[in-house]
Amino acid sequence: MSRRVELRNHPRELHHFRSRLAISGGFVLLLFFILFARFFYLQVSKGEHYHTLAEANRISIAPIVPNRGLIFDRNGEVLAHNYSAYTLEIVPSKVANLEALIDELSTVIEIGARDRKRFRKLMDESKRFESLPIRTRLSDVEVARLAATRYRFPGVEIKARLFRQYPRGESASHVVGYIGRINDKDLEQLEADDALANYRGSQYMGKIGIEQSYEKELHGITGFEEMETDAAGRVIRIISRTPPVPGNNLTLSLDAKLQDVAEKAFGDRRGALVAIEPSTGDVLAFVSKPGFDLNLFVDGIDSENWDLLNNSIDRPLNNRALRGLYPPGSTFKPFMALAGLELNKRGLQHAINDPGYFSLPGSKHRFRDWKVGGHGVVDLHKSLVVSCDTYYYALANDLGIDNIFNFISQFGLGQKTGIDIDGEVAGLLPSQEWKMRRHKQKWYAGDTISVGIGQGYNLTTPLQLAFATAVLATQGTAFRPHLVKKILNNNNEVVREIATKPLFTLNLNPANMEAVQNALVDVTRPGGTAALAGAGAAYTFAGKTGTSQVVGIKQGERYVEDKVQERHRDHALFITYAPVENPRIALSVLVENGGHGGAAAAPIARLVMDYYLLGKLPEDAAAEIVGQVAEEDEHD
Numbered sequence: 001m002s003r004r005v006e007l008r009n010h011p012r013e014l015h016h017f018r019s020r021l022a023i024s025g026g027f028v029l030l031l032f033f034i035l036f037a038r039f040f041y042l043q044v045s046k047g048e049h050y051h052t053l054a055e056a057n058r059i060s061i062a063p064i065v066p067n068r069g070l071i072f073d074r075n076g077e078v079l080a081h082n083y084s085a086y087t088l089e090i091v092p093s094k095v096a097n098l099e100a101l102i103d104e105l106s107t108v109i110e111i112g113a114r115d116r117k118r119f120r121k122l123m124d125e126s127k128r129f130e131s132l133p134i135r136t137r138l139s140d141v142e143v144a145r146l147a148a149t150r151y152r153f154p155g156v157e158i159k160a161r162l163f164r165q166y167p168r169g170e171s172a173s174h175v176v177g178y179i180g181r182i183n184d185k186d187l188e189q190l191e192a193d194d195a196l197a198n199y200r201g202s203q204y205m206g207k208i209g210i211e212q213s214y215e216k217e218l219h220g221i222t223g224f225e226e227m228e229t230d231a232a233g234r235v236i237r238i239i240s241r242t243p244p245v246p247g248n249n250l251t252l253s254l255d256a257k258l259q260d261v262a263e264k265a266f267g268d269r270r271g272a273l274v275a276i277e278p279s280t281g282d283v284l285a286f287v288s289k290p291g292f293d294l295n296l297f298v299d300g301i302d303s304e305n306w307d308l309l310n311n312s313i314d315r316p317l318n319n320r321a322l323r324g325l326y327p328p329g330s331t332f333k334p335f336m337a338l339a340g341l342e343l344n345k346r347g348l349q350h351a352i353n354d355p356g357y358f359s360l361p362g363s364k365h366r367f368r369d370w371k372v373g374g375h376g377v378v379d380l381h382k383s384l385v386v387s388c389d390t391y392y393y394a395l396a397n398d399l400g401i402d403n404i405f406n407f408i409s410q411f412g413l414g415q416k417t418g419i420d421i422d423g424e425v426a427g428l429l430p431s432q433e434w435k436m437r438r439h440k441q442k443w444y445a446g447d448t449i450s451v452g453i454g455q456g457y458n459l460t461t462p463l464q465l466a467f468a469t470a471v472l473a474t475q476g477t478a479f480r481p482h483l484v485k486k487i488l489n490n491n492n493e494v495v496r497e498i499a500t501k502p503l504f505t506l507n508l509n510p511a512n513m514e515a516v517q518n519a520l521v522d523v524t525r526p527g528g529t530a531a532l533a534g535a536g537a538a539y540t541f542a543g544k545t546g547t548s549q550v551v552g553i554k555q556g557e558r559y560v561e562d563k564v565q566e567r568h569r570d571h572a573l574f575i576t577y578a579p580v581e582n583p584r585i586a587l588s589v590l591v592e593n594g595g596h597g598g599a600a601a602a603p604i605a606r607l608v609m610d611y612y613l614l615g616k617l618p619e620d621a622a623a624e625i626v627g628q629v630a631e632e633d634e635h636d
Helices: 010-045 047-058 098-105 113-125 140-152 184-192 209-213 215-219 256-266 303-310 329-342 380-385 389-411 432-439 445-451 462-473 510-523 597-614 621-626
Strands: 059-064 078-090 132-138 156-165 179-181 204-206 223-229 235-242 249-252 271-276 283-289 351-354 376-379 484-488 494-497 542-548 571-578 585-591
Touching (some): 078 140, 113 132, 132 140, 140 156, 204 209, 204 215, 209 215, 256 283, 271 597, 329 380, 329 389, 329 542, 376 380, 380 510, 389 462, 462 510, 462 585, 510 542, 542 597, 585 597
Antiparallel strands (some): 078 132, 078 156, 179 204, 571 585
């Protein structure tokens, strides 16, 4: 039996072992070096960065929306305030199947078709990953149901929010305005104004009226809450809190009860009224009829109500007092009379013989007076009392359009008054330069004749007419019309009071002003075109009626109101101020398609002044005064 002998090379094996051990050790050292380098990078080089990220996961910052400021009338009556209610909200970015979620939610609380439609509209309007309300003003029972089953609905939140409420509904709707959901256009404007940071968490802002124009005052300053959260996003503790600063409150110059009187005086008729305190520019009443219920817009108006408002033939969304453009008609004549006196084109004793028409020299065209056969001998005083067109045809021809434009523009016609709500239009006081620029035509003498009685190219707003009337009342001193009287903080401390410094003072001859005023007083007395409205007044007031054409009349034809469609009938106007000795109120009234100013517009003004100056109304005065029909054929 042979014996096998195995020969081993121990030195070589030892060398190989040591080599493998060195390589393995080097590899391990390399791994430790890489690990150390990575730790160094994370802990030292990027330590601050990752610490911030870790804190961001642990700490969340939530905005705290400030309470919106309140709006009051001059006597402290609330026009806009807030109330708290719970809303059901969904964060679309956290929901996989939105429709299925909403269907399941509707088994817990009622979610109607209107709620779904409004929610989809909000989603279309909002590109931000935020919660959107699908149900508002939840009841306590609904809140309890949702709280008990909330675990079933990821991305669903119950939030307590403040809602805007307008307790007077439709009253003064065009003045107060409303708030609406912030859209992309609003976001762009906020970013341009460098105000976007202050609107984190805010979902609403002012859209029209005072709510829009004083948005910065009403909104307040957004606060923040720093919270520590766990991995599931639940709040563990509040780390710090910066409280929000509530928006400022606004006290308007508006008298809510006077506003009510004025709105009710219109009844179902369309039109506008602006009442101003001549010595301060305070707007006492600002009416545009018809109006609309501001509360319809609080949660986002539904399509049915929006269609009713937007497509109505009565245009309730149109602010007639601020943006309605109408020929001033014969309310233009007092300013023409002053122009004639001030520019020495007429004297107090100068008179004409009115045959019932006026013709330019060498022309066969007749500009007819409203009264067939004319008014006989007419001086300046009588021209205003009976509203003689022929007198002002001739006066306009003698003055020329340049003098008319330069003088009457001083009273603010044809330009913005600068009132403190957005959207005002300038109107139009025509000139040669305007016609060439607008129509590429020269000015003709016949154009001037129509301008003389407030027709032709003339266009004005009820606000401008009220402003110009206030300048007449103060004998030439103008104050900018304003709706906000003072701004107060949350403790009702005055932050700012609106200054009432004169805008300008016209250098007018007192004798000329007195002559025009005396004639305007007689307009409201027997024989004047506003005699019906002036009957039995306990104070002296000056006024001028007006009628402005809606559709033209062919040469040789006469206007017969009963034969014209209602919406083609003339507009009725009236301007007035009272009491004459110390004017406390100046106003303009326009009744669309109302016909004669003396029968339709002047009684409304009388009703408003009776309330404001006397503090009371006769029993059933609204129906009695507004319902009067002139017993004689009046033009204005």
